[in-house]
Amino acid sequence: MESLSWSQITVEVLIRFIPVWISLALTFSISIYSKRRTGLYGKLFDSPLGMVGFGIVMFWVFTAIFADLIMTHDPLTQVSGMKNKIPGYPMSSAGKEGVFQHYLLGGDIMARDVFSRVVLGSRVVLIIAPAATAFAFMVGITLGLPAGYYGGRFDTTLSFISNLVLAFPVILLFFLLVTPEIRLAGIEIGNYTWTIPTIMASILFIFPIIFTIILFNSRYFTQPNKRNFLIGFTVLFGGWLYLGLAWDADPLGLISIDPNILIVFVSVVFVNSPTVFRIVRGIVLDIKTRDYVAAGQTRGEGPWYIMLWEILPNARGPLIVDFCLRIGYTTILLGTLGFFGLGLSPESPDWGTTINSGRRLLSIYPHPALVPAFSLMSLVLGLNLLADGLREESLKD
Numbered sequence: 001m002e003s004l005s006w007s008q009i010t011v012e013v014l015i016r017f018i019p020v021w022i023s024l025a026l027t028f029s030i031s032i033y034s035k036r037r038t039g040l041y042g043k044l045f046d047s048p049l050g051m052v053g054f055g056i057v058m059f060w061v062f063t064a065i066f067a068d069l070i071m072t073h074d075p076l077t078q079v080s081g082m083k084n085k086i087p088g089y090p091m092s093s094a095g096k097e098g099v100f101q102h103y104l105l106g107g108d109i110m111a112r113d114v115f116s117r118v119v120l121g122s123r124v125v126l127i128i129a130p131a132a133t134a135f136a137f138m139v140g141i142t143l144g145l146p147a148g149y150y151g152g153r154f155d156t157t158l159s160f161i162s163n164l165v166l167a168f169p170v171i172l173l174f175f176l177l178v179t180p181e182i183r184l185a186g187i188e189i190g191n192y193t194w195t196i197p198t199i200m201a202s203i204l205f206i207f208p209i210i211f212t213i214i215l216f217n218s219r220y221f222t223q224p225n226k227r228n229f230l231i232g233f234t235v236l237f238g239g240w241l242y243l244g245l246a247w248d249a250d251p252l253g254l255i256s257i258d259p260n261i262l263i264v265f266v267s268v269v270f271v272n273s274p275t276v277f278r279i280v281r282g283i284v285l286d287i288k289t290r291d292y293v294a295a296g297q298t299r300g301e302g303p304w305y306i307m308l309w310e311i312l313p314n315a316r317g318p319l320i321v322d323f324c325l326r327i328g329y330t331t332i333l334l335g336t337l338g339f340f341g342l343g344l345s346p347e348s349p350d351w352g353t354t355i356n357s358g359r360r361l362l363s364i365y366p367h368p369a370l371v372p373a374f375s376l377m378s379l380v381l382g383l384n385l386l387a388d389g390l391r392e393e394s395l396k397d
Helices: 008-015 018-034 039-046 048-065 115-149 153-167 168-178 179-184 196-204 207-219 225-246 257-289 291-298 302-338 350-361 365-396
Strands: 088-093 099-105 188-189 192-195
Touching: 008 018, 018 039, 018 048, 039 048, 039 302, 039 365, 048 115, 048 365, 088 188, 115 153, 115 207, 115 257, 115 302, 115 365, 153 188, 153 257, 168 257, 168 302, 168 365, 188 350, 192 196, 196 225, 207 225, 207 302, 291 302, 302 365, 350 365
Parallel strands: none
Antiparallel strands: 088 099, 188 192
């Protein structure tokens, strides 16, 4: 059986992505129809740049969601005879004589399906990058708000620590954190070894719980029953997640995180938190001089209520824009780490690892490296365009 031509491959790829096209059409239709009732999100659809960026980002989000339907083969399985094969190469199905399967983007140097690895790679990237960025924002906001609001020695100390971290080149600091020597180093106490990733996770992962408790306490201080219920739920549910993610000690055995992903995750949070802290601190220094903040202080509102419910909502524009940009930076960092074989396991289908395994074939078949590289580039481009659109519309707000 002959290999597929590039036009046939293109048609087959488009057909595989039918769930994504349907989801994009529905998302845009509903969003445009209700854009006047959805605030800043709705205003995004008045910006051509924002719409293009949103479309690219949502394409990869839906690809990650429907990856199991889109993939043609197991991206981790090595197939005999598929090593370094060209796009559209036909292979007979196992146990089915005369039945052929086409590997749309061919095979890589390890005889794995390139198309399926690129598709599943979107899920790996879009799980780690946004979640790690969100944790970094929790840390930066929790520390940046009081630092900018109170000032003094607290602000000076935290600013010095953040400047100390930012003094290191980001890529070099990232490499140091994920190298095996640092990752496996630790202190043995009793029967448990406190590795550096575990120590970092135990500190950084507590901030979302602290932030949520302070948020509920400041908002519902005058409604003790509701406040106590929400805080109690946060402690129980957050503590359960904390035990599973930071210590791999979930009593129910449902929550855990792979050690390779954990070190990448905490490294992203650690590297991004100081920058977010400085952004939040700078915004608070500006906003706390506004009249509505003085009015809140005159009414007797507490400091944390003012910070979380007066200052933070008015800082949402710059923070949302920076959040989008920071996901893009994190995506590049993950790709860089995967390319150099650091952090995630060598079998991981993330785009950086896939580019690394395909670069050895660039002089013969460039597709194993170019396709994941283009995927990474398109996602970062979409995030940057989305951030530009949000910035443009937030300035009008």
